[in-house]
Amino acid sequence: MNPLLKAVLRLFAAPRVNMREDYAKVRHLQRQLAALPRPRYRSTSWRTIAGGRDSSIPVRVFDPHEKRREELLLFFHGGGWVTGDIESYTPACATMAELTGATVVSVDYRLAPEHPFPAGFEDCYEMVQRLLEDPGLADLDGSDRIVLVGDSAGGNLAAAVSLRLHELGHRGVRRQVLLYPVTHWDHDPQTSPFESVHHHGEDYRLTSTEVQDYMQMYVPDPEARRDPRVSPLMAPDLSGQPETLMITAELDLLCDEGEAYARALAEAGNSVRIHRVEGALHGFITLPRFSRSLRDAYEVINTFLDEELPADAGTDADAGTDADAGPDSARPGTVP
Template sequence: MEIGTAILIIGFAALAAAFCLLLIGLVYSEAMNSEIPPGVANSGKLRAVHCGLVGIAVGGQILARLGLCSQVGFTRWCTGCIVGRQQPPPPGLRIKDMTFGGVPVRVYEPTAASDQKRRGMMYFHGGGWVVGSIDVYDEVCRHIAKESNTTVVSVGYRLAPEHRFPAHLDDCETATLYFLSVAETEFGVDPGRVVLGGDSAGGNLTAALSQRLAGKRTGDLPSPLALVLIYPALQMADFNLPSYQQNHAVPILFRARTVFYFLQYLNGDMSVCQDVMAGRHIPAELKLHYSKWLAPTNLPPKFRERSDQKPKVATAHDGEVYHIIKDGLQPEFSPLLAEDDVLRLTPPTFILTCEYDVLRDDGILFQKRLKDLGVAVTWQHIPDGFHGIVNFFNRGWLNFPAGKKAMDHIVSYIKTL
């Protein structure tokens, strides 16, 4: 009996060791596919973070194939463990979990006395419309609320793959309209001083919601005071812009992963992923139409020059692929593709971009379009920044100087409003 037990223990140990070796091998293989440019500050730390994220992704894939859980579910669980339990509110800040029109929100209210109605901000978190949460962005929203003396509402909108477009945008609209209707009476916030903001996918939702609200304007509620777009994802027409080519393998957002997130948000059809990356999803007449906004020549020369890659050759479009993704080209999904008369209604806008980010050119092209149309734009660029830097803000060892620089720019802009 003891021999049998010993054999079982040895067998389980061997399986566990084999699993760990397999996981380490897969993580190493994936991590080696990354490219961290020398201009990225704290590159060693970024590589360590990337390895950790790859480990979570690979572990999730293995568990999903074993039928134990979904990869997305495992990623969300791991993220929650990393974030940990919510800390008590710091002095000068009151934090409440609520629901606005059935949408979960977390409200951050400064407690310092104010001689006028306070400024408000709706914050829509990033995470590729798939991950991210109120908890993950708790530190970001605390900092913005306290440092800018702003009542911040962080919105827990629905996520893919459980929910598809436009569920995320609908939730953001519902929460925003509810807040505007009660801002003054329940929170002491001037409804005419409410900012919309978010990062990455949240930047997409911010721009799209601004356009939706402008189209529905009835005069009952005030328009947003301003927009704050932090490395926003703004279009799925062209994944071969210079920033996509230059930063295609820079953590923490790879070019291929960006397409994955867009498709998950849209309809979940991953069969067209390679076609979309190659540009086969856009008919010739639409490519010509979009070129006036998306042409690399619209970028400042320095952003076109940091590349030894040749420009991608346009490929013939596939009608079936276009049919699958065409809803992703409408402005509520790709706000950068809105027509001029829509974009002219955009309120003053702050845009933050990072040099080593596949989404860099989305932000730069959007700010150019807005400026050309007479919209007041404040553009801040982080030369040593990468996608996701605000997520690591004020997280001890995980903090990056570029993240603090980004947060300082964001808070400084909000304080001017």
């Protein structure tokens, strides 16, 4: 990266923000930024789906101007399980609906520290389970139309939900798109097993200090952070997972752990594709539509959604044998 640009990015590094004290201010700022300029979308609405907290889970529905797909993208937002919400992610969800041509449903799961683990996870799990049992709640003619999508902490929740469904013997979704997810509990540069934490944990958009603050608020008990519902890489059984598209950002401290999880899924017999967006920072899915990183990612996402699902997708699908494919490929490749 250009040294001048790197220096500028350092000015916005998270060690200058104490997330454990200032998370409420960050939430407020995120909502203000999301409102400028006013997002343009065909329609949105609030709905509730029975189950979960107080017998309902709020969602916001985004419809594209031109609907080109029958899939429903069930979206779990990022923000370290602490910040981010439907309001702050409205521009990103509206963009997702337009660029994919699919309806997007954004889930308003509970946030830490007011509601620590497993509250947010339970909301997301309940939502997926209810839609799988009754797709008509979202005007779907079948549960195979549901695609889980999540970025950062939301990608963590999507992966954890899929693992839990298989663990309990429930039917899962057939596809999931994981955008630079958290998959491991350790983000201390002194002890983390991932090189990207050492290389990108201080200089860019997301820092190791911020991730550790988020983790402490989400899961106060250090031992509980090894739970697969928090750290999917710790799961003893990764079989029977949805066909997965893993998208990582080159300059993100979470890059290596996301790709490690994708490789582990493939080794367990799942169909997995990895795409690393070159030059991208953490959180790029929230950038304006003209962003190169955003366009790169949606080209790959649309290709993934266009592909025909094998008959056994979402069970123990064959991981394929393309040994040359990997995170640096221009299109998503099947991981052996």
